Structure formats: C-alpha cells, structure tokens
Amino acid sequence: MNNQKHVQELSSERTEFKREIGVFGGVSIIGGIMIGSGIFYLGSYVLQRTNYNYGLAILAWVLGGIISLFGGLCYAELGAAMPKAGGRMVYLTEAYHPCVGFLAGFSDWLIGGPGSVAALAIALPTALKSFVDLNNTGIKVFAIVLIIGLTIYNCYGVKLSSILQNISMVAKLVPILLILGGALLCGKITPDLSMGNEMASHGTAGTISMLAFAIVASLWAYEGWTNLNTVTEEIKNPKRDLPLALIIGIGGITVLYALFNYAIYRVLPYETVVEMIKSENYYLGTEVAKLIFGNAGGMLVTAAMVIAIFGSVNGLVLAQPRMYYAMSKEGHFFKSFGKLHPKYKVPTTALIVQAIISIILVLMRDLDQLTNLVVFQTMLFNFLVVLAVPILRKKMPEIERTYKVWFYPVSVIITALIFLGLVISTFFDDPVSAVTGFIVPAIGVVFYLYFDKKNKKEERTA
Template identity: 50%
Template sequence: MSNAKIAELASLDTELKRELGLWEGVSIIGGIMIGSGIFFLGSFVLQRSQLAPGLALLAWLAGGVITLLAGLCYAELGASIPRAGGAYVYLREAYGPLFGFLQGWTAFFVSASGSISALAVAFATYFSAVVPLSPFGIKMLAIGTIIFLTIINALGVKLGGQVQNVLMVAKLLPIVIIIAAGLIFGSAGNSMTVFPGGAGLISSFGMALIASLWAYEGWSNVNTIAEEIKNPQRNLPLALLIAIGGVTAIYVLFNFALLKVLPAAAIAEDAKPAAAAAKLIFGPWGASLVTLGALISIFGSTNGCVLVFPRMYYAMAKDGLFFPLFTEVHPRYRTPIPSLIASAVVAIILLYTGTFQQLTTMVVFAGWVFYTLTIVSIFILRKKYPDLPRPYKVWGYPVVPVLSVLTSLFLLINCLKEDPRSSLFGLVIPALGVPAYYWFKMAQARREARLAAEGVASGHE
C-alpha cells in the first residue's frame, strides 16, 4: 500500500467540524442504545424464554457480551480509519466499493431509516398514554418528531451532541430509581431457572437473544461520525467500551429488578412491565415516572440516530456512489443537510410499511449481516494494510474477532430459522442494491467524462 493511501485513511483532515469529545461520544452511543428496548422488550424477551427468568437474564447478558465483542473490533477500525461513514468505509477498503455501497444502501432503506421509524413510532405510542391519540395522531406525532430532530441536527453537530448529553442524564434517572427500588423492595420470589418450560433450550435462548439485541442496536454509530470526534484515536475506542459496558449492566440490572417486583407471567403479559413495576412500588406517580423516563429515553435514542446516520450517506456520495447532492455541507453549520433531509424522508415513508416488531426484526437481521462482514474485515485490513497506524488494537486478537463472528453467525442462522419472512426481507434490499451500485457507477463515469470534455473544450478556447 502506498504512503499516500495510508495518509488518506488515517488523516484527521475533514470538511466537518471536530466538536464532539469523549462524553458526547458516550452519550451518543448510550443515548441511541437506551431507547425503546429497555421499556418494551422485557415482556418480549421473557415470552421467547418460555417464562424462564434465568434464561431471559442470560439473553440480556449475552446480548451485551456479543455487542461488546463486536465493539472491540469496531474500536480498532474506527481508531485506525477515523473517517465519516463508519462500516461503509471499512467494507469499502476490505472488500471493494460494492460491499461498502450495499451496507450504506441497506442502511438507507432498511436498518438506519427503519431504526428512526421504529423509535419515532415507539415515542408516539408511549406519548399516547399521556395524551390519548388516534392511530392517525400517533403517526402524525412520529412524523413531527422526525422532522423536529432533523432540524435540531441540521443546526450543528455540537447542538445535537449537547441535546444528547442532556437527554442521556435525564433518561438515566428514572431507570436508576427503578433498579434501586426493585432490588431493595422487590419480593416476587421468581425462580431464576434457565430451563424453559416449552420449547428447547437453544431455540428459546436464540429467540430471546434476537429480541434483546434490538435494545443494543446503535452501538456502532459513533464510528459513523468519526470525522466529528476530537482525538478519535483515543476517544472513539473509549466511548465504545464505556457505553457498551455501562448499557449492558443497566439492562441486566433493570430486568432483574423487574423480576424482583413482578411475577414472570405478569411481566410476559404486560407490554409496559416497567410502568407496572413502578406503580406497584410507588403508586400511580411511579407509573407516570416510568412513562416520562420512557419518553425521554426514546426521544434521545431517536435524536442519536438522526444525528449519525446521514454521515454515512455523505461519505458514500463523496465516493461517487450515492446522489451527488448528498456531498453538500452547509457553509455555516458544517452539517450534511441534504443527507439529513433524505434520511428523514425515507424514515417517514417506512412508518407506513409495518408494525414496531416487524421493523425491529428487519433492522436486527439486516444490521448483523453487515456487522459480521465488518468484523471479518479486521483480518483482511491487517493483511492488506499492515503499515496502517493502529492506535488501538482489538484485545485478544484473533480470538475476540473469531468469537464475535461465530456468535453473529449463530444469531443470523437462528433468526432465519425462527422468522424467515422478516429475515429474508432484510436481504431483499441488499440484493436490489447490486444493480443500483452499477447505475451509480455509470452515472459517475458520465459525470467524469463530461467534466473531462468541458476541460478539453476550455483548454482550446
């Protein structure tokens, strides 16, 4: 590899503003991860665990371990290639531009935009418990939420990061209160068995794990804004490790606290088990506290997604593999406004394509296909670019990346087996991306030919 290529990949030069520090990075990751899942998925994970509380907690813990293993791999990639676009850039360098494009294309039409849609729907649904809304009203509020947060993040990455810091602190308060109260006052007496009563252990665990992983979605997104993080070689790996480790502890403790307060069957039957637990401990105001916490939590997660995803489309467009308009950066705010707007438009369209659970299943499966490919890219990039500076190297190499790949494959196979329809739909969009890639390549070639012809013509004048 040439010295010029090494310098390009490791360069800290950027059109975007480096205004985000370590704690903004932690807040963005944690803020995206701690969204709807902690409040919605307790019952869903327990259902899939066949009412085995120990197995449900194990699924929450395993989800965190799998995410942490992948996060260690992403930390090396982000520290050595601190460019906007995240996994798009790593896949492009490891496998070629087609794979990078397919990751970004799938994010644009399914995983990233679908996350924004699902979170906006969850926010509006929880809000309807405070102010009753019709189904139409819920959709309108979800759309309004997406538009409002797009405007906030168009006004500058620093403002978006500051909003994320405030929301992160605000969402943690009710969560910590529930954990403490549940552990101190809870006396439900649930058995912590890991053996499910119905289906087999492996099948039940696999489905519970898939459900829990929606709550961990968003952990990789700080890599997408690597060009806007101060000292990314240090702050990006630290932000990943602190956020993923902290969120895992919160999820396990939160669900253990619920099991201390409510019978397992009651949790499995209640779409809002946290509110039920808080009401039992504190009375009606406890349920109101959880509702407020859920609203802040989901709003913060949505804000983080709106902030980070458009940077990937910006990076793709700079490579000539997406719409040229997406390369535009606002001269004053230094934010990729066309990418922000396009992301919002697709997210709003996806609001009309399915339910919350359908959206989340598509997002998890499609996301982990590309997470797995990205983790494998560590081996390829170490061999392809041995001289690339690596300020952080994944701990336990090659064991940690291999374990991460194996657990990811288990997850994907189990997902295909148990929910083939939603999983396969998550593969349709990448397949459609192949002809789209060649269309963008041809369009880029035509633009370059036109510019070359114009240059020749001007030279003869």
C-alpha cells in the same frame, strides 16, 4: 508537547467536519439510541425463552452485552484505524469492494435509517396515549412534526445535537435509576438464580439451545452501538475517544440491563411474573414502578419512555446521514449528499432527504413490515464487518492501530460465528422476510452500477 502532537495527528486526518464530540458525547449517542422503551418489556421475552428461569435470563442479558461489546470492540479497532465518517460502509469498502460498502449504506439510506426514525417517532406519541387523547391521525401528525423539528435542529451543527443528546441521556437515566434503586432497596424477594432444574430437565445441549434463543431476544435491546462510528470524523480524538466511548457505553448498558431485570425479580413474586407474561402483559418494569411509587410510578415510567424514545430519534437523525455523506464521497451516490453546510458543517441535503423518506414511511401502512426487511442484511453486514478486522490487518498492516480488539483472534472468531448464526437462524425462521430483504440491496446494485458507469464516462471525458 503532547498537545502539539495531538493537533498534528488530527490535522493529518483531514476532515471538513467540526470535531465537537468528546467521550461523554459518544457515550450519550450510544446510550441515547440503545436505551429505549424496551428496557421495561424486553425482559419478558428473554424470560419466556428461558422457560422463566431467572438465572438463565440474567445470564442471557450478560452474554448479550458481552457479544455486543466484542462486536463494538471490532468497530472500535476499525474506527480508530480509519477515523472517517460513514462507519461500517468505510470498513466494508476497504476490506472487500466498494460495492459491498455501498450496499450497506444504501440499505440504511432507503429504509433502515428512515424506517427506524419513523418507527420511533410514531412510538413516542403512542407512549403518551394514556395521558393525551390521540387518534391515529394525531399520532402521525405528532411524529411528522417531531421528525421535522429534530431535523431542523440537527442542521445547526453537531455541537448542538451532541448537547441535546447529552441532556436527554441524563434525563432518561434519572427515572430509570429511581425505579432501579427503589426496587433494589424495597424489594423483599430473594430470586432463585439457580439453573440446575433446567439442566436436569433439558440436558446440557437443550439448556444451551434455550439460552442461545434468549440471547437473540436480549440482543435487540443492545441494538444501536454501530451508529457511533458514522460520526467518527466529528469526534475530538477518535483514536482514543471512540474505543473509550464504545467500551464505557456498551459495558455500562450491560450492567444496567442485568441489574434492572434483577431488580424486577426482587419486587414481583415469581407467580405474578409468569401470570403477567402468559396474559401478554409484558411491561414488568411498569408494574414494579407502580408498586413502589403508586400512581406516580406510571407517570415515571411514561416520562422515562418518552425521553428515551426522544433521545433515540435524535441520535439516529444525527448519526445516519453521515453514512449517506460517505457514500457520496466514495463516488457512487448523489454529489449533493457529500456537501457540508459552509457554516455548520453538517450534511444538510442528507438530513433533509432522510426526513422526507421518514415522513413518507410514517404515512404508509405496515411500517413494521418495512423495517423488518432490513433486519436480515443488517446482521449480515455486521458479520462482514467483524470479519473485516483480520482481513484489514493482513491487507493494510501499515495503518497505525492505536487500539486492537481484546483476546484476538479468539474473540473475533466467536463474535463472527455468533453473527453468522443469527443470519442463518433468521433465514430459517422467516425465509420470506429474509429473501424479500434482498430487494433493497438488489436495487442498490443498480444504483452502484449507474454511478460507476457515470464516473468512468466523466474520467474519459476529463
């Protein structure tokens, strides 16, 4: 009887996609994108910002994870209530205006998605440079072949994509957990996690400010959790599996990051950590692996980094085109993007165009500058998505909400204020990039108005 009810629910959620992704597949997509090479070096930036206080650094990692989790819970409520491909674009469209949702998708289509794919595709062969002699041309050729290969692979259906993501997720965790376990077992140091000295030196307000600055650094390691919602229509039971995957994925990664950094403190003496970071040697995790496993440790870290980056690239190639598909279905983008392959049920045109833009970005210089352009509006759109939770509860009370955000409305208010704080902080820290970043949505407005005018003309002639 329960199975029959479940089938009826899914049949009522009409979709052209194949529902092939389960809870573990969802966790693999989140973890595959979130856990990258940053686990080995981002802890250094968090430590710098806490004045090398271990206690504050660990707290920053935990709070960064909690903030990401509550952001994820907002996405979970919206995704379970509106299980459609496109993720935040769908929620912004329903809560505010179709133009707002379109601009989020357009920013991702033009630079955000392809820029991330291009940057990671370049990072993978760069990680291999210590083992393979590659010049800049060789790195770019490698990156282009990787993009083409994964795009072709993803054209053969979400089930194959999900299998590859599951394999890469497990494969990347093996070396990371080996290093983590080895450090916890072999480490002889008892790290000082007290925060009293910082409180005494900087006062309560100064310490909170320092901690907030460190949390911003930790949040970059948690980036990627928003991508699961773009494949909601391909999740077997989105009303149950989407929230579960977000909670397990983000919660598990929070524990992993906090434990991994604690393990580093167990192995490396405090003076060594400070000296390494001040000399701009940020790869504390690599140093720990070498101390525990000798020369094999360096190879272990490289293997973990390569597999982690590979999983991130595949996850983005899989997830991002679903947003472009949703833009087309909404009616303000090229119709070809809204067509699925008749057999494999994937947005083939969106996948191919994303690959072409990614390859163009690989061939261009100043890739970092290009990808930085979308940072400002990405945080702005996340802020708007969190606010969409109370807006849609009032605007669409009749929708079945099988999952609701914990500790509402306090959790939503705090999460929204944090994202707004990040937007304001970014604007003042780097006003040029923030203002320049508006060029992309400005171009998007032109596209939206063009398609809007075209749609109205077609309606009049119909």
